[in-house]
Amino acid sequence: MLAVVGLVVAQRFTKLRQSEAAARSASLSKSAFLANMSHEIRTPMHAVIGLTDLALQNELRPRTRDYLTKIASSSRSLLRIVNDILDFSKIEVGKLTLESADFLLQDIFDRLADTFRVQVADKSLELILWSSPECYDHLIGDALRLEQILLNLIGNAIKFTDSGEIEVKVTTSETSGAGTMLQFSVRDTGIGISSEQAGRIFEPFTQADDLTAHSFGGTGLGLSISKELVAMMGGQLWLESEPQQGSTFYFTTTLRRNPELTVANRVLPEAIATIKILVVDDNEPARQALRHKFSLLGLAATAVASGRAALEALQQACEQQQPYQLVLVDWLMPAMDGATTIRHIVTTIPYEQLPKIVMLTSFGLGDN
Numbered sequence: 001m002l003a004v005v006g007l008v009v010a011q012r013f014t015k016l017r018q019s020e021a022a023a024r025s026a027s028l029s030k031s032a033f034l035a036n037m038s039h040e041i042r043t044p045m046h047a048v049i050g051l052t053d054l055a056l057q058n059e060l061r062p063r064t065r066d067y068l069t070k071i072a073s074s075s076r077s078l079l080r081i082v083n084d085i086l087d088f089s090k091i092e093v094g095k096l097t098l099e100s101a102d103f104l105l106q107d108i109f110d111r112l113a114d115t116f117r118v119q120v121a122d123k124s125l126e127l128i129l130w131s132s133p134e135c136y137d138h139l140i141g142d143a144l145r146l147e148q149i150l151l152n153l154i155g156n157a158i159k160f161t162d163s164g165e166i167e168v169k170v171t172t173s174e175t176s177g178a179g180t181m182l183q184f185s186v187r188d189t190g191i192g193i194s195s196e197q198a199g200r201i202f203e204p205f206t207q208a209d210d211l212t213a214h215s216f217g218g219t220g221l222g223l224s225i226s227k228e229l230v231a232m233m234g235g236q237l238w239l240e241s242e243p244q245q246g247s248t249f250y251f252t253t254t255l256r257r258n259p260e261l262t263v264a265n266r267v268l269p270e271a272i273a274t275i276k277i278l279v280v281d282d283n284e285p286a287r288q289a290l291r292h293k294f295s296l297l298g299l300a301a302t303a304v305a306s307g308r309a310a311l312e313a314l315q316q317a318c319e320q321q322q323p324y325q326l327v328l329v330d331w332l333m334p335a336m337d338g339a340t341t342i343r344h345i346v347t348t349i350p351y352e353q354l355p356k357i358v359m360l361t362s363f364g365l366g367d368n
Contacts, residue, residue: 041082049075084221088204091228098232102258103143105135105170106297112150112168119158120166127154131170133298135182136269138258145229146253149237150184152222153249157188160247164189179254181235187248192241201239202227226251269298276322277301280310280341281330281360290328307333307341314349323353331361 052072056065090096109129120127150168157166167187174181193201204224223237230237233253241247277294279301281287287303294301302324304310310327317323327345331338338359345357 042079045075045079045082049079084225087225088221091225096228096232098142098145100140100142102138102140104138105131108143108147108150109168111147112154115151116154116158123158123162125158125161125163126165128165128167128292130168132172133269134172134180135170136298137180139180140256140258141233141253145233149226149229149251150186152226153186153251156222157186157190157247157249161188161190164246173252180257181252181254183250183252185248185250187246189246192243192245192247193239194241194243198239198241202237273298273300275299275326276317276324278310278313278324278327278355279303280305280307280327280333280338282306282333283330286330307336307338307344310341311344311348314345314355318349318353323349324355327355327357329357329359331359 049072052068052075056068056072060068087096109131113127113129116127154166154168165188167185169185169187171183172180173183202223204221227237230251230253233255235252235254237249237251239247239249277299279287279290281290281303282305284305287305291301291303302313304313307329310329314324314327329338329341333341336344338361342357342359346354349355
């Protein structure tokens with residue numbers, strides 16, 4: 001009797017193992033098929049995007065430019081969907097791996113600002129990217145996947161925000177040995193979601209509700225993939241939100257530091273931080289934007305609204321033996337324009353205390 005029972009159990013165990021092997025084989029086949037298909041789709045998509053970008057560099061009629069801009073935007077959206085599907089498939093079969101290379105967080109921020117410049121401008125939103133000084137170190141990790149997480153989170157924030165701002169902050173939450181734990185937050189002033197919806201938003205192919213899916217589009221894969229990537233980086237991803245009160249996504253990740261480049265990098269910001277910068281522009285938003293740009297580089301800039309105020313600030317700084325090293329002057333200003341201001345600076349400030357002067361125009365930059 002026991003022999004018969006043992007035989008039955010053995011047969012069932014064998015069938016179970018055969019079923020598991022078949023399922024695993026099917027999953028691998030599906031993954032290989034998706035990888036193949038994604039390659040076949042992405043190759044022509046890259047061509048469409050590249051040729052569209054080249055076409056947009058030419059003189060075009062407004063309607064033609066509008067069509068091409070929308071083609072480029074739609075092509076990039078389709079490419080992101082293809083990439084999401086491929087990543088999800090790799091995660092399913094455990095084939096997604098992380099790279100390890102040296103990078104700077106500021107480089108990621110620069111690319112994010114370029115990527116979302118048009119989208120935030122179209123919706124009159126402000127995109128703020130800020131990191132604490134401790135995050136200026138050279139880090140070692142997968143910069144591409146880290147950027148992918150931020151692209152997903154910022155893209156969602158813009159999608160669900162009609163007015164206000166998107167703020168991305170990075171701080172150091174813990175440092176030990178050569179490792180640094182960073183905490184990222186992506187805050188928006190958008191529609192927010194309920195706690196019930198937040199509980200299932202990280203599930204694959206899931207959005208807050210059917211109405212959201214129809215109104216805003218998307219596959220519902222971005223957050224699921226981002227959560228998996230964060231886990232692979234040794235961190236956690238979570239959400240704090242209330243309906244009509246905006247949302248904040250947080251995630252942590254542990255990255256190694258490059259000690260040699262970190263020391264050199266810290267010496268360089270300390271040297272740069274001593275540079276005194278003066279911004280001269282009669283437009284308040286322009287002054288604010290320039291000061292913000294410098295702050296991202298760890299630099300503090302003084303801003304004045306006229307050429308006369310600039311002369312007074314420069315002369316006072318020279319008298320105190322703390323001259324400015326760099327002055328940015330707007331070309332078009334009332335009363336005393338940029339060219340006149342520069343002439344006065346050159347003729348009134350002692351040569352040995354004369355700053356480097358850059359004239360700002362709506363057409364580009366001119367160096368004097």
